[in-house]
Amino acid sequence: MRDAYHEELDAISDNLVEMARFVGSAMGRATTAILDADLKLAESVIEGDDKVDQMHRDLENSAIALLARQQPVATDLRIVVTSLRMSADLERSGDLAQHVAKVARLRFPDSAVPRDLQATILEMGQLAQRLMAKAAEVIITKDVELAMQLEHDDDAMDSLHRNLFRHLMDDRWKHGIETAVDVTLLGRYYERFADHAVSVARRVVYLVTGEHADEFEPEPAPES
């Protein structure tokens, strides 16, 4: 049987996994909303972000209560502090999904994404969602190998981001400035979302291996 301390810690971990799944799904739905110009879906993502914020606050309160009551030291203390940081990453990821949905809402009934970029945005959205699903799995399994996969996936995201910029900078760009601005921001939102998923996985790696995640802070794409 597990003691009260570890039960509380498990509950925090479960909540992190739930947050990661929620924001991963939010980013998937925001991507569909922007590609299909689906206002209802966009609004549901925008409203849904309140739930993420609430989960983040609840998790913070649980973690702080746990610190106060159980007074953990050494590794146990690092686990709780790291959970607080992961929660902040996930809360911010929720904001980014909401930002994508807000672009969809702003341009409705048009799609903010021109046809020749829809495949790239779809790929970025799907990759973002997969990264977050893997981050959730890393929280559950503490699988360092899987965490390393996220680094490769993030390279793929950077590559998609670079493609997007190449397309934007191409002399044949014919979609005007407004669309260029939208696409620039969308690219940034997906890239940052992926960074947060990678950051969550790295924090788990740090807890398992003792190697500090911040020393491998993701670089922004060269164009940004």
Next chain:
Amino acid sequence: MRDAYHEELDAISDNLVEMARFVGSAMGRATTAILDADLKLAESVIEGDDKVDQMHRDLENSAIALLARQQPVATDLRIVVTSLRMSADLERSGDLAQHVAKVARLRFPDSAVPRDLQATILEMGQLAQRLMAKAAEVIITKDVELAMQLEHDDDAMDSLHRNLFRHLMDDRWKHGIETAVDVTLLGRYYERFADHAVSVARRVVYLVTGEHADEFEPEPAPES
């Protein structure tokens, strides 16, 4: 005389103030670098970010050591946890100053900012620096009134950000897509930097008044 616990807490607070001053100055210098197309200055900002990352790691380690050794509860515990969050805000602000400097480096020997937007970018850069200077002062003084001023300053930042977008979207925009992309990202970097300064001030307010800062999460400008 202060006890060991409060001396350690004061040291953490001093380090936060030093970080805030450092990143505020970095954003000021990054702005000069981009307006003057000053490659050397841009590179010094880019390299200087390592120092911010190190300060962040040191602060985290001090805070965790303090938690382990002193086992604070209630308000004292909240102060330490909040310091960790402020440090994360400041570390991220340093990244954003670095991003501005990277745009300057990428476009050297040109300036990324066309003449007719230089005044707006200068204003955004100066406002960002002032916001961070005030955030540092709020950490020192715990002055709730001053913290409220940051909300107004942030409204001014949002207004500058909207001006920037209006300018971009204007049919008379003649600077091409590459510059539009640069200006879009610069606007986002300044806005996010300001958000982090506001966030630092709000966290202090929360410690002083008990009112939760996250409930007043800054909204992005409508266009972003």
